Amino acid sequence: MLGFFRTWRRKRALRRSTLDPALWRQVTGGLPFLQGLTPAEWHRLRDFAVLFLDEKEMHGARGFVxxxxxxxxxxxxACLPILNLGLDAYQGWVGIVIYPGEFKVRREETDASGVVHEYDDELSGEAWPGGPVILSWQDIKLGAAGYNVVIHEFAHKLHMGRGDMDDFPAPHAHMQSEPWLAAWDTAYDEFCAQVDRGMDTLIDPYASEQPAEFFAVLSEAFFTLPQAVRSIYPELYAQLALFYRQDPATRINA
Ligand SMILES: [Zn+2]
Known part of the structure; x- marks a missing residue:
């Protein structure tokens, strides 16, 4: 019943869509990593974006219009990573909060002697399990090859439905879990060792913080800097291509 209702509602939303073609060209023209999508993929991306806007609720925070x-x-x-996974990959929550710039969150940490420390953290994005995605528009605008705060936070959302955040997400049913986990373990060990030695790395050293961050940061790079990911982490690239059911390195002329 729910499935039928969702399908009907989506058909209606697409039928009633008033998406302005000029706005579509303007927005997608500013996102160079979309280059090379096939006509069918462009069509699906547009449909997904229309449905995403229909099903999710965006709110501006701190006066952001x-x-x-x-x-x-x-x-x-947000819809690029799920282009071949389906919109239902983002089921179970509706809110997206957008701040004009970085936002402060209060953190609490208990040290080894049991003392609780409170401090403020400045964030460009955050994703809550079962809750909203929070984004800084300033950081979205800073998007570049290898850096994309929207893909980062929505990769966390995909992860949250597939296991806990101190390990890598579970692979999809059509994948084998052994090569998936082996590719992550090898790449993560190597990456953390490079960060410890202070070496220059393709992706942000922040990705060494925990497996969830490594997955999210590599997902950003997979979609926006795919050829570099493929040449540095060929096994992991192949696994990400299976996970997202996309092969961005073959479509982007970097
Ligand atoms: Zn993160």
Whole structure:
């Protein structure tokens, strides 16, 4: 029943869509990593973006005014990773909160002697299990090859449905779990050793913090800097291509 209702609601949303073609061209033209999508993929991306905007609720925080271009840009970037997984990969939550810039969150940490420390953290994005995704528009605008805060936070969302955050997400049913986990373990060990030695790395050293961050940061790079990921981590690239059911290195002329 729920499945039928969702399908009907989606058909209706697509039928009633008033997405302005000029706005679509303007927004997607500013996202170079979309280059090389096939006509069928472009079509699906547009449909997904329309449905995403219909099903999710975006709110501007700290006075940030959400324009149609901001909303569409976030929807398009969020829908790229699930283009071949389906919109239901983002089921179970609705809220997206957008701040004009980085936002402060209060953290609490208990040290080894049991003392609780409180401190403020400045974040560009955050994803809550079962809850909202929080994003900084300033950081979305800083998106570049290898850096994409929207893909990062939505990769966390995909992870949350597939296991806990101190390990790598579970592979999909069509994948074998042994090569998937082996590729992550090898790449993560190697990456953390490089960060410890202070070496220059392809992706942000922040990715060494925990497996969830390594997965999210590599997902950003997979979609926006795929050829570099493929040449440095060929096994992991192949596994990510199976996971996302996409092969971005073959479509982007970097
Ligand atoms: Zn993260």
């Amino acid at each position: 959400l324009t149609d271009a901001v909303r569409l840009s976030i929807a398009v970037q």
